[in-house]
Amino acid sequence: MKGILFTEFLEMVDQKFSPELTERIIDQVDVPSGCAYTTIGTYDHTELVQLVVQLSKETDTPVTDLVRAYGFYLFERFVRTYPRFFSGIKDAFTFLEGVESIVHAEVRKLYTDSKPPMITATRQGDDKLEVIYESQRCLGDAAHGLILGCVDYFGEKMSVERQDIDDSGSSVRFLLTRAS
Template structure:
């Protein structure tokens, strides 16, 4: 997993819960990196799982809800860092339907070894999108948070339902209706 995911996560934890919480979740975890991350480094996903688990235990917030919050934070990082990429789209449905064939292609130019989920468009119209998400990491709530922020970015809103294709969350269908 790319280091930017870790550095931004720890920034969010510090902003929302304080530096003491950052220290607490790092010291509670067994991290090969010792909790020292660079944005361009690559780290084991198991480290993120430990950090999320310990944050959840210390805050009483579910991991899914933490991933939603983190995605909202991370979207603002994308807006600030890659405004040209977002500007190429005129509406949220077009942007979301191009995750696999455009956005992830651009991400791989910056981070060639990035391990990204896949998004397959099943059905698309002007106000409706069905996509299947596949990832061994089962971080679909992170994807959901990014989708919510995509609609906000375009001053819109949507109803987004999740249907687990696989119970472990490694395959999920997003059913999106733009309001």
């Protein structure tokens, strides 16, 4: 997993909680990297899981809520960091339909060792979009937060229904329905 996902997580903890809490969770996890992340480095996703679990213990917040909040935060960061992916895009459906073919294709070109999740977006009429998330990293909650962040960014009113396809969170179906 690319280091930017780790550095952004720690930045979120700094901003949403405190730098002191960030240091505390770093001190309390025992991971191979020692939590010395660089944005272009590659790290095992289980290190992020350990950081989230420790944050959950420190804040008495469910892991799923923290991971979803991280996904929402991450979308905002992607908008600021990679504005070219949003240029000319007018709505959430259009953006989500291009995640795999545009965003993830670019990630794979830049970082040949990266393995972003598979995102399949399929229109089911003018007002419905099905999004399937698949990844061995089991971060369906992060995908949920990213989708909510996308909807918020584009200022659309819509419902987001979630259906876990498996119990691990490695395959999740989202149905987005625009409000009439």
